Amino acid sequence: MTSLSFFATNGFGLNLNLFETNVINLAVVIFGLYKFLPNFLGGMLERRRSAILVDLKDAEDRLASASQSLANAKKDLAAAEQKASQIRKDCKVRAEAIRLESEKRTVEEMARIKQGAASDLNAEAARVSSQLRLKAAELAIEKAIQSLPQKLDEKTKAKFVTQSIKNMGKA
Numbered sequence: 001m002t003s004l005s006f007f008a009t010n011g012f013g014l015n016l017n018l019f020e021t022n023v024i025n026l027a028v029v030i031f032g033l034y035k036f037l038p039n040f041l042g043g044m045l046e047r048r049r050s051a052i053l054v055d056l057k058d059a060e061d062r063l064a065s066a067s068q069s070l071a072n073a074k075k076d077l078a079a080a081e082q083k084a085s086q087i088r089k090d091c092k093v094r095a096e097a098i099r100l101e102s103e104k105r106t107v108e109e110m111a112r113i114k115q116g117a118a119s120d121l122n123a124e125a126a127r128v129s130s131q132l133r134l135k136a137a138e139l140a141i142e143k144a145i146q147s148l149p150q151k152l153d154e155k156t157k158a159k160f161v162t163q164s165i166k167n168m169g170k171a
Contacts (some may be wrong), residue, residue, distance in 0.1 A: 152160070
């Protein structure tokens with residue numbers, strides 16, 4: 001087998017023998033790759049592309065769902081804050097009303113106690129006054145009884161006893 005070489009003196013040469021150089025094998029492999037590789041790789045790439053698109057679509061859907069959930073949560077938070085603010089206002093109003101009611105009851109109770117004390121004082125004064133009148137009447141009667149025997153004669157005494165007996169019978 002002869003080979004034609006250019007620059008044979010420098011160590012570089014061109015081998016034109018097709019069987020030694022495997023040009024046919026390379027041509028068959030390149031043709032096979034050219035013919036079959038696009039379908040094989042194309043199918044794989046298309047499946048991978050479809051899977052990526054499905055994943056992207058799923059991610060977009062989850063993002064939209066999360067965004068909607070976030071918007072709903074923000075709306076719910078705003079509503080809860082507004083409700084909490086309203087509850088605080090209502091509690092302050094209720095506390096003020098309870099405080100005023102308590103003060104009113106305290107004043108009424110104090111007035112009732114004062115009235116009760118005044119009534120007790122009046123009742124005690126009336127009782128003491130009644131006892132004083134009774135004691136004064138008893139003393140007056142006792143003094144009158146002590147002075148009567150000296151002032152009354154027998155005839156007046158009899159008349160007095162008779163009249164007292166008549167008065168007892170009417171009562």
